[in-house]
Every structure is written in structure tokens, then in C-alpha cells.
Amino acid sequence: xxxxxxxCVDDEPDILNTLKTQLKNxxxxxxxxxxxxxxxxxxxxxxxxxxxxxxxxxxxxxxxxGIKGDELLIRVNKxxxxxxxxxxxxxxxEAAVQRAFKEANLYCCLHKPWQxxxxxxxxxxxxxxxx
Numbered sequence: 001x002x003x004x005x006x007x008c009v010d011d012e013p014d015i016l017n018t019l020k021t022q023l024k025n026x027x028x029x030x031x032x033x034x035x036x037x038x039x040x041x042x043x044x045x046x047x048x049x050x051x052x053x054x055x056x057x058x059x060x061x062x063x064x065x066g067i068k069g070d071e072l073l074i075r076v077n078k079x080x081x082x083x084x085x086x087x088x089x090x091x092x093x094e095a096a097v098q099r100a101f102k103e104a105n106l107y108c109c110l111h112k113p114w115q116x117x118x119x120x121x122x123x124x125x126x127x128x129x130x131x
Contacts, residue, residue: 004054005032006123009042009072010061010088015112019059022116023123031056039067043075055083057123062089062096070096073104081105084126088112 006027008019016035023033034049036042042058049055058076062069073085085104089097090112100106107129108122 002054003030003032004056005034005049006057006059007034007036007042007045007049007055008059009036009039009064009069011037011064012061013037015061015088019119022119026116026120027123038064039069039072039075042072043067046076046080055080056127057084057086059086059088059119059123062087062093063091068096070100070104073100073106077104084123084129086110086122086126088114 006023008016010016010019016037020033020035023031034045036045042060046055058073060069060072069087073087076083076085084107086107087097087100087109089109097109100109107126110118110122
């Protein structure tokens with residue numbers, strides 16, 4: 001069986017690389033770390049991975065061109081409700097955050113710039129709840 005996947009979604013490559021580095025530093029090779037620069041790319045990756053690997057966490061920025069993070073996570077929840085959904089936001093739109101908690105079954109919202117320890121603890125507790 002293949003390793004579980006953590007999918008990170010942000011339109012800024014530097015943020016994606018930071019996320020991957022922080023996760024890999026903590027979790028080493030326990031997971032695959034996939035990166036998507038848009039909601040559409042994330043949805044395509046989910047379709048590809050669910051057949052051979054299991055995506056267990058999606059960490060998504062809120063403000064992106066095209067599909068915003070809350071809408072992405074709502075779509076993820078409808079098709080893959082078991083995935084732990086985490087949203088990042090630097091532009092706290094409380095209505096979007098509340099919508100994501102309600103309609104996407106959002107596990108947590110972290111505000112940018114986040115602390116690495118907060119991200120790690122969120123992933124650990126979310127995955128523990130998933131298993």
C-alpha cells in the first residue's frame with residue numbers, strides 16, 4: 001500500500017515550498033507531499049490520487065485566482081468527506097471561514113503567517129481524528 005498524501009494548495013510557489021518543508025521536516029517520509037497552485041489543479045490531483053493513494057489532508061489557501069479555498073474545500077468535502085480540511089488565510093474573510101466550517105466540515109483555519117508548530121499540531125490532531 002502506498003503512503004498517504006498531504007495535498008497543499010496555494011497560488012504562491014514560495015508558500016507551497018514552505019508548507020512542504022515544514023511538513024517534511026516533521027513527518028519525514030511518512031507521507032507523500034503534493035503541491036497544487038490552483039483549486040482546479042488540486043481537484044485534478046485528487047481524482048488522480050484517490051485511485052492509487054489516499055489523500056488524508058488538504059491544506060488550502062483561501063484567496064486564490066479561480067476557485068477560492070472555501071469553495072475548493074466544500075467540493076472536496078462533498079466528494080471525499082473523510083479528508084481532513086485545513087484552510088490558510090492572510091485576508092481573514094470571516095464569512096468564508098464560517099461557510100467553510102459549516103459546508104466543508106473544515107477542521108481548522110490558520111492565519112498567515114502561521115507558526116510551524118501550529119500547522120504540525122493541526123495536521124497531527126486532524127490525522128489522529130481521521131484514523
